[in-house]
Amino acid sequence: MPDVLDASPYDALLLLSFGGPEGPDDVVPFLENVTRGRGIPTERLKEVGQHYFLFGGVSPINDQNRALLEALRKDFAEHGLDLPVYWGNRNWAPYLTDTLREMVRDGHRRILVLATSAYASYSGCRQYRENLADALAALEAEGLELPKIDKLRHYFNHPGFVEPMIDGVLESLADLPEDVRAGAHIAFTTHSIPTAAADASGPVEDHGDGGAYVRQHLDVAHLIADAVRERTGLELPWQLVYQSRSGAPHIPWLEPDICDHLEERKAAGVSAVVMAPIGFVSDHMEVLYDLDTEAKAKAQELGLPVRRSATVGADPRFAAAVRDLVLERAGLERGQEVTPCALGALGASHQLCPVGCCPSRAPRPAAAGADSPYA
Structure with missing residues (x-):
């Protein structure tokens, strides 16, 4: 029997994700959830949803979250961590508010949250915290006793997140034809966001020049490139590039786009490219369409050999990293001296999002931070 690990004062973990449609009839309602308040016509949403319809109207993200949920439960059980794990989504079933209600009715009062986004940004962190505040407000209106919620820190540079990505890049390199391997280029990809949002990402002291969002991705890219050099x-x-832009053309977003980058690399005489989606926890729609479909089609048109490396997904090392993050935060809450585990130049991220962290244009209440109305 494994030793019993102490997660107190926490009594449950919530896996919090974006959500995605699970059939053709779900696509437009899902996109209506994602774009609520923007006044986008249904016909336009049907056009946007074509990426999903190419895959039968099914996003892979829910199945990947189910796999991660099982990996976490398995890891916790094998290592003596008695902490139930629940799952809720921002934009599709199981919805966050429903899951949180279930957790409260199951008697949980100190809840840790793992968001399926490793980096600092409004959409990757604060918006999840706003969703948590909305869910707590809904439960409060129902007269339920509210739990205290804390969010696990950003884990972009935790070894359990970085090592699987290193292995993925190495495997993709090995899969390239031998005659192009030594001249290959690594394109580290992540979701493009508006430059204004990037500049304002992270704590106030990190704002400017891409903010924490760009800085954190560059740190991970350096770690992986260094590991590739050491092992091969x-x-x-290499270069950090972007994908999945969805904003209005007149608003500046982070560039270069991966397809433009492939054209540039071909023109520069690069023999092959490994696309490494370091900004994504799992192979969801942006990876399946924007890289595996659109970018690979561009590479084929250019006659440029490409491989796409694996995301972390439900890798056992990532599940172990989550266990480590849980025990780290629990120890700190109990007043113990804890040394957070982190690679690279930036060190471990903050445990509590400070005031002014990843602000939005229209500030809303956000839970699990120094400015939380539900502290």
Whole structure:
């Protein structure tokens, strides 16, 4: 029997994700949830939803969250961590408010939250915290006793997140034809966001020049590129590039786009490209369509050999990293001295989002932070 690990004062973990449609009839209602308040016509949503319809109207993200949920439960049980794990989504069933209600009715009062976004940004952190505040407000209106909620810190540079991505890049390199491998380029990809949102990401002291969002991705890219050099002897050039832009054309977003980047690399004489989606926890729609479909089609048009490396998904090392993050936060809550585990130059992220962290244009209440109305 494993030793019993102490997660107190916490009594449950909530896996919080974006959500996605699970059939053709779900696509437009799902997109209505995602774009609520923007006044986008249904016909336009049907156009946007074509990416989903190419895959039968099913996003892979829910199945991947089910796999991660099982990986976490398995890891916790094998290591003696008695902490039930629940799952809720921002935009599709199981909805966050419904899951939180279930947790409260099950008697949980100190809840940790794992968001399926590793980096600092409004959409990757604060918006989840706003969703948590909305859910708590709904439960309060129902007369339920509210739990205290804390969010696990950003884990972009935790070894359990980085090591699987290193292995993915190495496997993709090995899969390239031998005659192009030594001249390959690594394109580290992440979701493009408006430059204004990037500049304002992270705590106030990190704002400017891409903010914490760009800085954190660059730190991970350096870690992976260094590991590739150490393990293969290849000094491969690399660049952080972006994908999945969805905003109005007149608003500046982070660039270059991956397809433009492939054209540039081909023109520069690069022999092959490994696309490494370091900004994504799992292979959801942005990976399946924007990389595996659109970018690979562009590469084929250019005659440029490409491989796409694996995301972390439900890798056992990631599940172990979550266990480590839980025990780290629990120890700190109990007043113990804890050394957070982190690689790279930036060190471990803050445990509590400070006031002014990843602000939005229209401030809303956000839970699990220094400015939370539900502290």
